[in-house]
Amino acid sequence: MRTFIMHAWTYVTSPFRMVLKIAGWVFSFEQVRAWLKKQDNPYQHSPDEFLATELNFWFKERNIDYLWAVGTDYPRGSMQPVVVLARRRREDPKSTVSHFYRVRELDADREVKKHLLEESGLNDEDLPWVTVVDPFFEY
Numbered sequence: 001m002r003t004f005i006m007h008a009w010t011y012v013t014s015p016f017r018m019v020l021k022i023a024g025w026v027f028s029f030e031q032v033r034a035w036l037k038k039q040d041n042p043y044q045h046s047p048d049e050f051l052a053t054e055l056n057f058w059f060k061e062r063n064i065d066y067l068w069a070v071g072t073d074y075p076r077g078s079m080q081p082v083v084v085l086a087r088r089r090r091e092d093p094k095s096t097v098s099h100f101y102r103v104r105e106l107d108a109d110r111e112v113k114k115h116l117l118e119e120s121g122l123n124d125e126d127l128p129w130v131t132v133v134d135p136f137f138e139y
Contacts, residue, residue: 018093019134023103024067024086025113025127026074032083035120052083066112072135084132087112097134105129 027035029048032055036044043054055069068086073079076097087109092100105113109129117124 018091019095019097019100019139020089020136021092021095021100021103021131021133022068022070022084022086022089022135023105023129023131024070024084024088025116026130027083027085027127029081029083031120031122031126035116035122038121039119048081055083055085070132070135072132073137074130074132076132076134084130084135085116092133095133097139100131100133102131 029051032051033044036055036058041058043051043058046054049071052069052071059065059067059069066087068089070084070086071081072084074082074084088103095101113124113127116122116127
C-alpha cells in the first residue's frame with residue numbers, strides 16, 4: 001500500500017481495487033434483435049452501441065426492475081461485443097479483474113430465464129450464465 005500527500009490530504013492507494021461484478025446471461029446483438037422483433041418492439045432497429053440502453057428503456061416501460069442490460073466484451077479482451085442481461089450486480093471488495101469467484105445461477109434466476117426463453121424463442125443452451133468482472137473496463 002502506498003500513501004501520497006497532496007494539498008494537506010492523505011490519499012491511500014491499494015494494489016487491490018474493488019470492482020463491479022455482474023452475473024447474467026450473454027446475448028449476441030442478433031439474439032437481442034430477434035427477441036425485440038418477436039415482441040414487435042421498435043428498438044430492434046437501434047444501432048449496436050445503443051442496444052443495451054434501449055433494452056433498459058424497454059424494461060423500464062414494462063416495470064421490469066430485475067434485469068439490467070450491459071454492453072460489454074465477453075470474454076474480457078475478446079473484442080466480441082455482447083449484451084449481458086444481468087440479474088445480479090455489486091461492487092466486490094474481494095475480487096479483482098484477474099482474481100474473482102464466479103456467481104452461481106440460482107433457481108430464481110432459472111425462473112426468470114424460462115420467461116426470457118418463452119418471449120425470445122431462444123433455446124436454453126443459447127444463453128449461457130456468466131460472471132463478468134469490470135464490464136465497463138475501468139481497471
